[in-house]
Amino acid sequence: MSAAKAGAVAGGPSRHVRTDVAENFTQWHHLVSQSFVPLEVRTSTPDRFNGRLRSRILDELSLVEVSATGHQVLRTPSLIASSDRLYFKLNLQLSGTGILVQDQREAMLRPGDLAVYDTHRPYTLAMEDDFRTLVLMFPHDVLDLPADEVAQLTAVRLAGDEGLGRVISPFMVQLAENLDYLTGTSGHRLARNAIDLVATMFEGELDARRRTDTGGHPELLGRIRRYIEANLGNPDLSPAEIAAAHYVSTRHLHNIFAASGTTVASWIRTRRLEHCRRDLRDPVLADRPVGSIASRWGFVDAAHFSRIFRSTFGEPPSSYRRQPA
Numbered sequence: 274m275s276a277a278k279a280g281a282v283a284g285g286p287s288r289h290v291r292t293d294v295a296e297n298f299t300q301w302h303h304l305v306s307q308s309f310v311p312l313e314v315r316t317s318t319p320d321r322f323n324g325r326l327r328s329r330i331l332d333e334l335s336l337v338e339v340s341a342t343g344h345q346v347l348r349t350p351s352l353i354a355s356s357d358r359l360y361f362k363l364n365l366q367l368s369g370t371g372i373l374v375q376d377q378r379e380a381m382l383r384p385g386d387l388a389v390y391d392t393h394r395p396y397t398l399a400m401e402d403d404f405r406t407l408v409l410m411f412p413h414d415v416l417d418l419p420a421d422e423v424a425q426l427t428a429v430r431l432a433g434d435e436g437l438g439r440v441i442s443p444f445m446v447q448l449a450e451n452l453d454y455l456t457g458t459s460g461h462r463l464a465r466n467a468i469d470l471v472a473t474m475f476e477g478e479l480d481a482r483r484r485t486d487t488g489g490h491p492e493l494l495g496r497i498r499r500y501i502e503a504n505l506g507n508p509d510l511s512p513a514e515i516a517a518a519h520y521v522s523t524r525h526l527h528n529i530f531a532a533s534g535t536t537v538a539s540w541i542r543t544r545r546l547e548h549c550r551r552d553l554r555d556p557v558l559a560d561r562p563v564g565s566i567a568s569r570w571g572f573v574d575a576a577h578f579s580r581i582f583r584s585t586f587g588e589p590p591s592s593y594r595r596q597p598a
Contacts, residue, residue: 316344359413369404378428385433407449458556
């Protein structure tokens with residue numbers, strides 16, 4: 274169960290920092306599985322274990338400060354099989370050291386370092402001795418990057434003292450130190466800013482990898498996706514225009530997307546819907562009509578937008594907007 278869902282079970286989305294303290298290791302196992310996703314937890318010293326979670330839930334994003342005695346958490350295939358929603362978790366090491374293992378990669382994390390991992394694939398996170406971390410958990414679809422590209426960065430150490438990490442790591446540290454102030458509209462916007470900054474850091478890392486690529490489909494697909502993202506508001510955006518902008522045939526464009534498991538039209542629709550979903554839950558845009566938001570992202574037919582939004586998210590856009598953030 275996600276942190277957001279756990280909050281709902283406890284009586285609705287939290288508007289305050291929630292603090293949970295485990296008096297023993299059994300309680301800790303229950304707490305971490307409720308606050309994130311179901312996890313297997315191990316320790317060699319259960320008799321002297323202590324742990325604390327401080328969490329702030331903002332819509333579908335959760336920020337959780339974890340302080341505990343050293344232990345391991347494992348996301349196993351059987352636990353993954355019982356879950357539905359896809360999440361990324363970004364780990365900021367605040368004190369102590371840890372080792373993250375996923376996708377046949379291993380990252381040693383020291384204070385200030387960041388690393389991302391995917392809850393839909395097995396991983397192990399082992400913390401040595403006492404530690405403190407901040408975990409930002411968010412659904413795949415709130416990130417303005419394809420999950421298959423982010424998969425290249427799982428269990429990769431993103432140094433907090435190099436490159437964009439020098440900007441983003443201190444920002445995340447300040448979030449951890451000021452969870453109590455993440456309230457209302459400002460808290461919602463700061464959490465979204467954190468996601469945007471994380472996406473910027475990921476994009477920078479991916480760009481560095483593309484520069485060493487041979488110029489094949491992965492690099493071209495990345496450029497095409499960025500072009501689509503920058504032109505989503507154009508209702509006339511079409512495969513022919515996209516292909517022409519990248520000097521490829523329309524047929525080749527369709528083949529590139531087919532190789533990644535989707536279609537051009539589906540990708541455009543998914544990205545437009547995600548931007549609309551985010552705007553509908555943004556308190557700053559609460560007075561903007563639903564039709565205006567849909568039009569902003571390229572949907573010119575309000576009835577059509579309402580139908581596909583409901584089909585995708587399970588309810589009409591107006592009902593979705595009324596849910597508490």
